[in-house]
Amino acid sequence: MKNEKLNSVKSNFLVSMLFLQFIVLALIFFDVPVARQVVVFLYLTFVPGLILLRLLKLGELSTLETVLFSIGFSLAFLMLTGLLINGLCPLFGVLRPLSIIPLMIILNSLIFVGIILVYLKGDTSQIFQAKVLRYSLLASPLIVPLILSVIGAMRVNASENNMFLMIMLAIVALIFAIFALSKKVLFSRFYALLVFIIAISLLYHSSLISSYIYTGDIHIEYLVFKTVHSDLYWHSTNPFPGSTEYGAMYSMLSVTILPTIYSNLMNMDPTWTFKIIFPFIFSFVPLGLYQLWRGYLGKKYAFISAFFFMAYETFYTEMLGLNRQMIAELFFVLLLIVISSNKLKRHNRFLCFTIFSFGLVASHYGLSVIFLFFISVTFILLILARRASRNVTISMVILFFVIMFAWYIFTTGSAAFEDLLSFSNYIYNRLGDFFNPMSREENILRGLGLESPPTIWHAISRGFAYITEAFIVVGFIGLIMRRVKVHFGREYFTLTLVAVAFLAALILIPGLADTMNMTRFYHILLFFLAPLCVMGAETIVGLVSKHRVQLKALVLLVIVLVPYFLFQTCFVFELVKTRSSSIPLSRYRMNHAYLMVTFAYVNSWKAFGASWLNSYVKVQNAKVYRDWSAHELTSYGMLGYTLRLSNTTRVPTGGMVYLSYLNVVDGLIVTTRYNFNSTELSFIPEMDRIYSNGGCQVYIASK
Secondary structure, eight states: OHHHHHHHHHHHHHHHHHHHHHHHHHHHHHTOTTHHHHHHHHHHHHHHHHHHHHHHTOTTSOHHHHHHHHHHHHHHHHHHHHHHHHHHGGGGTOSOTTSHHHHHHHHHHHHHHHHHHHHHTSOOOOSSOHHHHHHHHHTGGGGHHHHHHHHHHHHHHHHOOOHHHHHHHHHHHHHHHHHHHOOOHHHHTTHHHHHHHHHHHHHHHHHTSSSSOOSTTHHHHHHHHHHHHHHTSOOSSOSSTTOHHHHHHHTOGGGTHHHHHHHHHHTOOHHHIIIIIHHHHHTHHHHHHHHHHHHHHOHHHHHHHHHHHHHSGGGGTGGGGOHHHHHHHHHHHHHHHHHHOSSSOHHHHHHHHHHHHHHHHTTOHHHHHHHHHHHHHHHHHHHHTTOOOSSSOHHHHHHHHHHHHHHHHHSGGGHHHHHHHHHHHHHHHHGGGTTOGGGSOHHHHHHTTOSOOSSHHHHHHHHHHHHHHHHHHHHHHHHHTTOSSOOOOHHHHHHHHHHHHHHHHHHHSTTTGGGTOHHHHHHHHHHHHHHHHHHHHHHHHHHHOOSSHHHHHHHHHHHHHHHHHHHHTTHHHHHTTOOOOOHHHHGGGSOHHIIIIISOOOOHHHHHHHHHHHHHSOGGGSOEEEOTTOTHHHHTSOOSOOEEOOTTOOOOTTOEEEEOHHHHHSOEEEOSSOEEEGGGOTTGGGSEEEEEOSSOEEEEOOO
16 A cells, blocks of 8 residues: 555656646747746746755655755756766867757756655655645735835836835834744744845845846846856856956856856846846845744744845845855855754765755855855864864865865966955955054944934934944854853854954955955845844843843834834835835935946946947957946956046047946046046047947047
């Protein structure tokens, strides 16, 4: 009877997987709009990982861990398989290996083999229990913020009306307060889903603004992505000679091969691949942190910690311009789960660590160095304390070191390795300013309260931020003094100690924070520091009261974190119409210079102008001059190298001047040192205008 039931489960698994493969192939072949994008994305993002989980028989994982590991395995599979396809297919005469046909044949063949192996030897037990689906249906009203986020972004794009986005942020704050204060056990079953909904709502409310990319390093990421997407081939050598920054970016499979696979198989425009697919994947990072923390803090405190992590503005602003780091952070949190879990068997732990290590290394070199530092110091501290861990071993440290340096030295002419060395030299040269407080980054001074706020509202905003910082400090002291009822595993406890020491180093060592930006460092350190904020609130309440400590701590956290969230998202700034840095809420009242220089914002005039230049001019051979606001030339113009424009520029014959929207409409030229009026470009009347769309102009020197 038992064998019959097992055979029935195996048969159902085999039939359902093969049917899914057939559906995917049919959707790609007939190119069914929307259905192709949705089904193929879910197929690529979950199925390869689920199959690998079944093959490894990781039955010790919870449902949430199964989802997280499936995504991590799938992304690593796509990057590694894409790399192998890229390298092997040219040996058989396929010169464009990342085109649809080779990808379809090889990826589906490997997945098919995996399905057969699972059927024959693997674990085909039911992955998701019926009660999970039942609770998901009960929680369906929680999807309202996501709906408002998408509709609100579309409304802003169409009419600059931010009403729906304002309502969405208010509802998120209200839901958080209700779930944080509620004593109902039923609510705790929805914490994970709510974390995901809040994460994706916040991310989409920013990423879906505009039909074009903007903010951060995304223009360079888009350039390297489009280079691979156009060639349908990833070169192991640096295609941008002379630029270690571009070469290092090109060596990251997370923004080259991975988005190329998604874009081609889904038939999705590269811009929307970055604006929709990557934020969706990134929304699982807070979910992974919730899973990591709930074993130590309990579900409620883990939920509040995850909310604090998401409330910090870098999560839904700056990170959207760092697609490679978004993917890397998923692998980062999965590695933390692996080394913190006591459920995984030894061989499974090592295998998971290896796969996720490759994913992290091939996604972001900066985050890889940080992780190597953390696990190395953790291993050393545990040895010195004579509390050696089976979860963090010397073999794991060496393995990660070998994977990292092998990849960075032997790909793209060791551009990533040279970029890391340049950062080291930069820090070394800045050590002479150790005793000069002004040598620290602006965000460090602001975080320490050494910079004056521009308005009273910004002063209040910083006040709530300083309270969260105080909670973290008190929480750390409470953890060390054992004043909190939280028992971190020795690995995570040591990692937290390293994180606090690293934060101190960022503040004390001149130039260290400049290597990545202090806001990004703080965002990463919240992987370890966010729970301390919750613990700090409980410690403070415990010092002044001995009754109903947890309830009072929850009330204190809500009183602090709700305003903190509303200030961080610029909800309050938009409400009172003071200076705001939120493009979704306040774009309509931002001046063009702030929008297009600080946030590298691209509108249709800029995108069309840069695309025209790329289509009709051999830009790689041309000398193109532009100012600091023309970021679109890097992305939509695919220009890896341009010359800076100034009022003393002497354009040689055949050279070109690209005037962007800010230059044409506002008459402002922006340089790294000063700004000046476009009328000071006295050489422009002597050049021939070859393109104009009302917002951008292109001139060429014919003499």
